[in-house]
Amino acid sequence: MESRKQGGKKEDMDLLVQDLDFRSAIYWPSSYMQNIAKVKGTWNREMIKSDTILKLLQGCNSLKRLQKIHSHVITNGLQHHPAISTKLLNFCAVSVSGSLAYAELLFRHIENPQTEAWNSIIRGFANSPSPLQAIFYYNDMLSALVARPDTFTFSFVLKACERVKAESKCREVHGNIIRCGYERDVVVCTNLVRSYVVNGLIGLAQTMFDNMSERDLVSWNSMISCYSQAGFHHEALKVYDRMKNENVGLDGFTLVGLLSSCAHVGALNIGVHLHRIASEEGFVENVFVGNALIDMYAKCGSLDDALRVFDRMQRRDIFTWNSMIVGYGVHGRGDGAISFFKQMLMAGVQPNSITFLGLLCGCSHQGFVEEGVEYFHMMRSKFNLKPGIKHYGCMVDLFGRAGKLEKALEIIGTSPSQDDPVLWRTLLGSCKIHKNVKIGEIAMRNLIQLRASNAGDCVLLATIYAGAKNTDGVLKMRKMIKSQGIKTTPGWSWIEVGNDIHKFVVDDKSHPDSNEIYCKLREVICQATLLGYVPEKSFIIVAGLITKECLETSTSCHSEKLAIAFGLARTSKGTPIRIVKNLRVCRDCHSFTKHVSKAFNREIIVRDRVRFHHFKDGFCSCKDYW
């Protein structure tokens, strides 16, 4: 580019005219632009009137064409013509092939820009990588007091608020919307509600939504997708109940948002219902819907159904393949993930970093160390993908789980972010499986150094110490928990029965049918014990390490057992029981669930924080390798 700046040869000029680009246009002096015109002989002789240019701009639909018109504008000295500059500005700011930097330059040359010009620049930045700039321009617009914001201005600036997480700005813009009398505009209101949800102001958003004078399908869909993306899955599903009551209908967007929430909470029954609706109303051909269905089935523990949807899809994209690969991965099916990966390549679809997360996860859980290493290297060598922190996490897990703790430690050393506590925590977890005190201590030391250690970590190391009969170590951990009062994440499990989701925490007594559940649990424990289940008291209790904070990690009544008892009581014989939990399954619960699956002849599918466990006939699909 630099050399071109000085270039004066005719061939160079022709080349330049051909790929005249706004990005570089900023740096061109006007004399240079005149040179370009001279090269194109006819241009400087032909004087074009402004209305001709405006007409040309109106019909302009490609960058190439605009580049030509732009040259005409410069040649004829029309770059400051108000209507022309606004049109040009709009194109530069909004078009994918435009340039925001150039748009800003054009904008600065407009005297007293009107709403139209402000809108262009705000819209351009709202969709750009720096949406904050849009808010600045909006502020400037208001203080300039020349042009009044209109509904479009508000839509654009709200988009920016949504993207930069500007909570207080949302409220301020809301005030201006009311002041300008636009609080009844559906689009503006929908945008406002969106930015409230995305900024976590759920209550406010809900009230706004309820009070909207008019709501269309897009408004409803926005609610669902925003709730879903912000992690408010139950709220998203509740919106659907309201939609049914108010007969608003639904479309592919609705289904995608809802299915994603079903996937997150493991609501298979609702997901199946949505699948039926999708088939009845002709939305299964929609790739987005198909992908969401695959993901929903996989995340709800039903790989067979995911496969059925996959097989029937006419069009597949990267999401389709990734959903299958990640699905097999989290089910501990490295073989399946690898097979889909190969098919994906044969179908000519380029993998991305998520593809490899699925693959590595599958390899790690199936003990495919060599394959995992191979794919990890393949990312860079064959696909030019840089492994991220999560990929390193998978590798630490891959080696650690397989007992290659030294290798796991080495991997952390080569990772770009050694100050990520997750890597050290993963290693600590592996040390617990393999009862390795030495490396466990190294992991803990790093966690402490990073000021990231929590009670869960202390309990892990205490267990390792206890296993090695290291009383001093146990006491040290106990002291640490007590002195720092560090808390663990409260554990919970939930189960879907019918269309309702029941959530349990440890020793939960809050369920309306609590008595019945505990009664059932006693029976279940009894049956499991008859088949050889021995409650496994953790060393923590033995060592008297139990504190209120680490209750969840003890073997009191874990949420999972309550959910299983509830499931056995409330679902018919022979139907699988599906549980979703936020932590990993503990040893005692794992053994308990195996025995229950045999005693009650029930398939029990547990989705824990990292993977699926399918319990059947006294065995688990993870083969106790988890």
Add this chain to the structure above:
DNA sequence: ATAGGGTTAG
């Protein structure tokens, strides 16, 4: 002249 909604990982 110009507007709002979608899937995988975390």
